[in-house]
Amino acid sequence: MKLFAAFDPASAFGLLAVAIVGNVACALLGCYLVLRRLSMLGDALTHGVLPGIALGVLFTGSLSGWGIMLGAVVFGFLTAFLTQTVSAQAGVAEDSSIGIVFTTLFSVGVILLTLLPDMHIDTGCVFFGSLELVTLSTESWLGVFTTMVSSLLATVAFIVVFWKELKVASFDSALAEAMGYRPQLMHYLLMGLVSLVSVTSFATVGSIVVVAMLIVPAACAYLLTDRLAVMLWLAAGVGALSAVLGYFLVPTHGNVPGMMAVMAGALLLLAVLFAPRHGVVAKVVRNVRLALRIAMEDILADLYRREESRQDRKSDPATGRWINRLALARLRNSGSITAAEVGAWRLTDRGRNQARSLIRAHRLWEAYLEKNLDLPPDHLHDPAMRMEHFIGPALQEELAAELHEPGTDPHGRQIPKG
Numbered sequence: 001m002k003l004f005a006a007f008d009p010a011s012a013f014g015l016l017a018v019a020i021v022g023n024v025a026c027a028l029l030g031c032y033l034v035l036r037r038l039s040m041l042g043d044a045l046t047h048g049v050l051p052g053i054a055l056g057v058l059f060t061g062s063l064s065g066w067g068i069m070l071g072a073v074v075f076g077f078l079t080a081f082l083t084q085t086v087s088a089q090a091g092v093a094e095d096s097s098i099g100i101v102f103t104t105l106f107s108v109g110v111i112l113l114t115l116l117p118d119m120h121i122d123t124g125c126v127f128f129g130s131l132e133l134v135t136l137s138t139e140s141w142l143g144v145f146t147t148m149v150s151s152l153l154a155t156v157a158f159i160v161v162f163w164k165e166l167k168v169a170s171f172d173s174a175l176a177e178a179m180g181y182r183p184q185l186m187h188y189l190l191m192g193l194v195s196l197v198s199v200t201s202f203a204t205v206g207s208i209v210v211v212a213m214l215i216v217p218a219a220c221a222y223l224l225t226d227r228l229a230v231m232l233w234l235a236a237g238v239g240a241l242s243a244v245l246g247y248f249l250v251p252t253h254g255n256v257p258g259m260m261a262v263m264a265g266a267l268l269l270l271a272v273l274f275a276p277r278h279g280v281v282a283k284v285v286r287n288v289r290l291a292l293r294i295a296m297e298d299i300l301a302d303l304y305r306r307e308e309s310r311q312d313r314k315s316d317p318a319t320g321r322w323i324n325r326l327a328l329a330r331l332r333n334s335g336s337i338t339a340a341e342v343g344a345w346r347l348t349d350r351g352r353n354q355a356r357s358l359i360r361a362h363r364l365w366e367a368y369l370e371k372n373l374d375l376p377p378d379h380l381h382d383p384a385m386r387m388e389h390f391i392g393p394a395l396q397e398e399l400a401a402e403l404h405e406p407g408t409d410p411h412g413r414q415i416p417k418g
Contacts, residue, residue, distance in 0.1 A: 016247055018145055019260060022201040023213045023239035025152040028159060029194050030218035031228070031235050035170040036187075040095060041083060042214045044102030045191060046198045048079030050109025053199060058112070068199055076195020077188060079105060151200040158193055159232070162186065167228055212261035213239055220268045223275040238267050288323075294389050295327035297358050300336065301388070303347050304355035308413075356416045361391035363409035363416075364399040370410045371403060377410050393418065 033042040052071030060067030079101055086097035159166065169176040169183035176183040194214070201210045221234035246260030273280050328345075331337045336351030347355060365387045366380040391399070396418055400406075408414055 012247065014145070015256070016243055018148055019243035019247070019256075020240045021145070021148040021152050022197075023217070023243050023260070024236045025148070025155045025197045026201065026210060026213035027217035027221075027235040027239035028155050028232055029190070029197060030214040030216075031221065031231050032166060032170055032190055033194070033214060034218040034222050035228075039215045039219075040098050041080065041191075042194060043211050044083060044098045045076050045079050045194050046210045046214065047102045047106035047109075049073075049075045049195045049199055050106055051075055051112055052109075052195075054109050054112035069196060072195045072199035073192050075105065076191050076198075079195075080188060080191040147200050151197045155193060155197060158189070162189070166190070170228075209257040209261045212264055213242070216261070216264040216268050217242065220264075220271045223268075223271040223278045226277075238264065242267060291323050292327055292330065295321075295323045296331055296336075297354075297389055299324070299327055299331060300347065300351055300355035301358045301362070303337065303345060304352065304359055307347065307352075357393065357396070357418075358388050360416045360418060361396055362388040363413060364396055364403065364406075365391060366409045366411070367403050367406050367415070368399055380410055 030039075030042065033039055049072040052073070052075030053068045054071075056067035056069070056071030082101045083094070083097050086092065086100055087094045090097070092100075165176065165181040165183075165186050168179060168181055169186045173183040176186070198210050198214075201213075217235040217238035218231070220238045221231040224234055225231050242260050242264040245263040245266075246258075247256055249263065250256050250259035271279065274282070276282055328337075331351065332339075334350075335348055336354060337345045338348055340346045362384045365384040369375050369380050369383065370377070400418065406415060
């Protein structure tokens, strides 16, 4: 049994061109939905415009053209308006109002589609799309491609013209209002454009993929960058790559739009795991590095205190946790400590300088807590143990100046000089 469909260069270009253009348009708008935390409203819009499509077909008698476009935009505005109205007037949460509005409108749309006389609208195409059919004739492909390109150009023009307004309104609507940018108007214009792009994509990729491409590429880009312009480019790239991977990896007799949505989800999973700042792996690596640094500094501080009090140094500071053993190995390899005898360690000049800075930070913080919070002496050590790892030389000097260069800490121990 053949797993993947045979590659047909003649149809691949046309199919991928339509899919990429549609995915990119959805991904660009999706960035603003994700930033505004309106992802579910994007889902609601793609479902809520269905009655507009049905009514457009009913009044114009055509499955394409201005009728369904106008109906989609009107019901897109209506979905956004009803969502906010139900939330404000009925006192329900916004996510609940979204669920109420879009399920109601979508149900009405499904009923209208099934009742339309002599209009053979396949409801399955509404859900799953008919991307595989767009290349059956040159005329059909040109019509679909022209429509998709028009929606992409409208999206790009909207973003370029209202770049500042959208940017400010997406991050701080109160600031946008104060600057006279009218964020509410931007909101409804954005919802109208989302509706327009959604309806142009319904017939080819279906509502499920439209929802996926509105949210998943934008969410993926959100994990990879903190800059809006870069986010838009990354989201567009993820949308385009999802189309290519979905086409080439779809199983025989599989649904190409559905596979594109799956590929978008797979790319999002990779971003969740490996994003440089927000990814799971990056967070684990940062936490391990921080734990290792703290363990190394604790060993240095412990050896310094032992030298200071002339205690027996034969106890192994790396006993127990694996992170301590790794920290001891790193300190030895870096030349911060050296073995004095079996089971005993001592600080080198380098390690002693590092430890002196830690002890200085620790004791300055104890003095600061005693002066400003009036804590008893037995309540000073534990918080200072945590803070000593995050008080660098600059902050040490600020603390010393604030405390007028104290010579000893609240326990009478000498504070090393900086």
